[in-house]
Amino acid sequence: MKNTVFSRLKLHVAAAGVASMLMTSAFAADITGAGSTFVYPILSKWSTTYNAKTGSKINYQSIGSGGGIAQIKAGTVTFGASDKPLPPEELKEAGLVQFPIVIGGVVPVVNLEVAKAGDMRFSGPVLADIFLGKIEKWNDPAIAALNPSLSLPDQKITIVHRSDGSGTTFNWVNYLSKVSDEWKTKVGEGTSVNWPVGVGGKGNEGVAAYVNQIKGSIGYVELAYAMQNKMKYTEVKNKAGNFVDPSLATFQAAAANAEWKAQDFFEVITDAAGKDSWPITASVFVMMYKQPKEATTSADALKFFKWALNEGQADAKELDYVALPAPLVKQIEAYWAQNIK
Amino acid sequence: MSQSHTLPLSDALPQDPREERDHFHDRLFRYAVTGCATFVLIALLGAAFSMLWGGREAFSTFGVQFLWSADWDAVQKKFGALVPIYGTLVTALIAMIIAVPVSFGIALFLTEIAPAWLRTPVAAAIELLAGIPSIIYGMWGLFVFVPFMAEHVDPWLDEHLGPLAIVGPLFQGAPIGLGMLTAGIVLGIMVIPFISSVTREVFVTVPVHLKESAYAVGNTTWEVVWDIVLPYTRSAVVGGIFLGLGRALGETMAVTFVLGNSHRLTASLLEPGNSIAATIANEFTEADSSVYLSSLIALGFLLFIVTFIVLAVARLMLSQLARRGGTTS
Numbered sequence: 001m002k003n004t005v006f007s008r009l010k011l012h013v014a015a016a017g018v019a020s021m022l023m024t025s026a027f028a029a030d031i032t033g034a035g036s037t038f039v040y041p042i043l044s045k046w047s048t049t050y051n052a053k054t055g056s057k058i059n060y061q062s063i064g065s066g067g068g069i070a071q072i073k074a075g076t077v078t079f080g081a082s083d084k085p086l087p088p089e090e091l092k093e094a095g096l097v098q099f100p101i102v103i104g105g106v107v108p109v110v111n112l113e114v115a116k117a118g119d120m121r122f123s124g125p126v127l128a129d130i131f132l133g134k135i136e137k138w139n140d141p142a143i144a145a146l147n148p149s150l151s152l153p154d155q156k157i158t159i160v161h162r163s164d165g166s167g168t169t170f171n172w173v174n175y176l177s178k179v180s181d182e183w184k185t186k187v188g189e190g191t192s193v194n195w196p197v198g199v200g201g202k203g204n205e206g207v208a209a210y211v212n213q214i215k216g217s218i219g220y221v222e223l224a225y226a227m228q229n230k231m232k233y234t235e236v237k238n239k240a241g242n243f244v245d246p247s248l249a250t251f252q253a254a255a256a257n258a259e260w261k262a263q264d265f266f267e268v269i270t271d272a273a274g275k276d277s278w279p280i281t282a283s284v285f286v287m288m289y290k291q292p293k294e295a296t297t298s299a300d301a302l303k304f305f306k307w308a309l310n311e312g313q314a315d316a317k318e319l320d321y322v323a324l325p326a327p328l329v330k331q332i333e334a335y336w337a338q339n340i341k
Numbered sequence: 342m343s344q345s346h347t348l349p350l351s352d353a354l355p356q357d358p359r360e361e362r363d364h365f366h367d368r369l370f371r372y373a374v375t376g377c378a379t380f381v382l383i384a385l386l387g388a389a390f391s392m393l394w395g396g397r398e399a400f401s402t403f404g405v406q407f408l409w410s411a412d413w414d415a416v417q418k419k420f421g422a423l424v425p426i427y428g429t430l431v432t433a434l435i436a437m438i439i440a441v442p443v444s445f446g447i448a449l450f451l452t453e454i455a456p457a458w459l460r461t462p463v464a465a466a467i468e469l470l471a472g473i474p475s476i477i478y479g480m481w482g483l484f485v486f487v488p489f490m491a492e493h494v495d496p497w498l499d500e501h502l503g504p505l506a507i508v509g510p511l512f513q514g515a516p517i518g519l520g521m522l523t524a525g526i527v528l529g530i531m532v533i534p535f536i537s538s539v540t541r542e543v544f545v546t547v548p549v550h551l552k553e554s555a556y557a558v559g560n561t562t563w564e565v566v567w568d569i570v571l572p573y574t575r576s577a578v579v580g581g582i583f584l585g586l587g588r589a590l591g592e593t594m595a596v597t598f599v600l601g602n603s604h605r606l607t608a609s610l611l612e613p614g615n616s617i618a619a620t621i622a623n624e625f626t627e628a629d630s631s632v633y634l635s636s637l638i639a640l641g642f643l644l645f646i647v648t649f650i651v652l653a654v655a656r657l658m659l660s661q662l663a664r665r666g667g668t669t670s
Binding site (some may be wrong): 006063064065066067069156158163164165166188189190191192193194197198199200201202206211214215217242293 | 412413414415416417443483486487488491515516518519541597598601602603613621623624626627628629
């Protein structure tokens with residue numbers, strides 16, 4: 001008796017197993033992605049919305065841009081995401097395509113009693129000199145000249161940078177390299193660099209915490225962190241010579257003014273031209289295979305990105321990201337049609 | 342250790358079935374426990390070897406210079422382990438300077454001085470402290486302790502000890518609260534429960550008649566502790582200290598929060614530094630070149646070596662101390 005009940009149970013289990021296998025195969029396989037932590041909040045928001053709409057699941061692991069590039073090259077994920085674009089030769093060698101997916105921005109933040117959010121003004125070269133350790137005090141003539149209305153204290157500047165490698169750092173030092181030759185030769189650019197001075201915080205949240213803790217400090221974070229933590233962001237002089245506030249509008253201006261002429265969108269849009277452009281605007285890139293092994297999954301991922309670029313804009317705004325300008329979206333869609341089989 | 346010594350039955354030919362069964366079970370038991378011990382060794386060697394293998398590119402690129410080069414530049418792809426090794430040793434040393442005396446105090450108070458009703462709850466509280474995840478210590482360190490250090494301790498040290506001749510350079514620097522001193526103190530607080538709970542356990546095992554005899558001939562509490570309790574429990578106490586030291590050397594999360602994570606060699610304890618574990622935790626995810634990744638794994642291997650050397654030196658020093666103690670008493 002016992003035996004028959006048991007075997008019947010086993011039969012049920014087996015049937016259920018077969019049924020569930022059939023059900024999953026009826027849907028497409030999950031889309032997997034890995035890479036940039038910068039893009040994680042918006043990608044996870046998009047995937048929730050998209051999943052509710054279509055039932056497709058996107059499984060994104062924010063292991064860092066370097067990890068994302070390694071994973072896509074190893075072919076273990078459908079797409080990789082990186083804050084740092086790969087040069088066309090490297091893409092060609094690996095059989096990959098690359099396109100921007102969303103725009104964000106890096107913002108200098110200070111902890112200084114005399115300044116309110118948006119009060120302080122910096123220029124690129126002054127920021128570079130501060131981060132090189134050449135400007136040591138807040139009342140340095142170079143800072144005072146940009147901020148005549150503030151009575152700056154005779155206080156030491158403490159620099160806060162990222163201790164982990166990150167796309168935020170990459171865009172920040174890329175900007176400093178563009179505006180300061182000394183930075184370019186002495187420090188250079190990369191996801192992590194050899195900082196001449198300062199303390200390192202882990203992640204945007206680590207930098208935000210350090211800047212909030214240390215009086216007289218300056219650091220850099222993504223806009224969302226500056227806003228959420230009510231930090232004192234600053235204005236920065238852009239290439240056109242205007243002082244601009246970090247905001248979605250100035251990020252958008254920078255993205256619109258970037259030319260995107262380079263092959264495979266190999267372009268870092270910091271120090272963009274245009275009178276309203278925020279100078280430290282960053283874009284996140286997605287990498288996929290030209291001839292993917294799993295063609296259907298890859299096609300599903302493209303459908304997802306198409307949806308994200310066109311309809312995901314509201315989600316992006318909510319999280320302080322900027323959707324790509326319409327002409328660029330057209331350009332990307334043409335690029336897909338041309339390159340992905 | 343000879344076979345016949347550990348298993349006296351093995352030579353005799355077992356006659357009756359019961360003896361045979363016992364013999365079989367004994368052998369089974371021996372294999373089982375030997376297996377357990379071998380497992381630890383294999384795990385240790387396996388981990389050390391795989392780190393060495395992973396770090397081979399760093400060792401072959403930089404050679405032995407990797408050990409004392411203070412470079413850490415991901416752009417130029419030049420790496421050296423000096424700053425993290427220095428930071429690891431200094432923070433662990435500060436931690437032990439704080440934790441060992443305090444832990445002894447706690448253990449002695451609980452076994453010799455505290456009223457009996459207080460002993461169990463306080464001992465339980467200490468064990469609870471040992472179970473707190475290190476990230477909690479890190480967050481407490483960053484949000485509570487760092488501002489306290491920045492406002493009260495660092496400026497005082499800079500002002501009063503900074504100008505001194507030899508120790509001065511240790512205490513000069515901007516009072517930002519982050520740094521090796523802060524990390525060492527937080528680590529010290531973290532390892533106190535480990536050392537004190539082990540020492541308390543072994544202090545309890547000292548036979549009452551030994552202590553009572555000492556009191557009877559007129560010893561003070563201090564003399565009883567120093568001449569009776571400590572010598573009796575020495576090896577176990579050393580074990581407890583090593584447990585704490587090992588934790589202090591390898592602690593990652595709490596240190597990362599308060600150390601400042603900066604690859605610069607500085608004499609000052611008030612300046613930010615870096616430790617091996619913190620460097621690995623910070624930089625592993627985004628190590629974007631193979632030599633960078635390999636250097637981080639090589640650092641992991643060096644942590645093994647550093648821990649091994651520190652523990653060996655500590656054991657040597659303590660055994661010498663024990664010998665000297667033996668001749669004078």
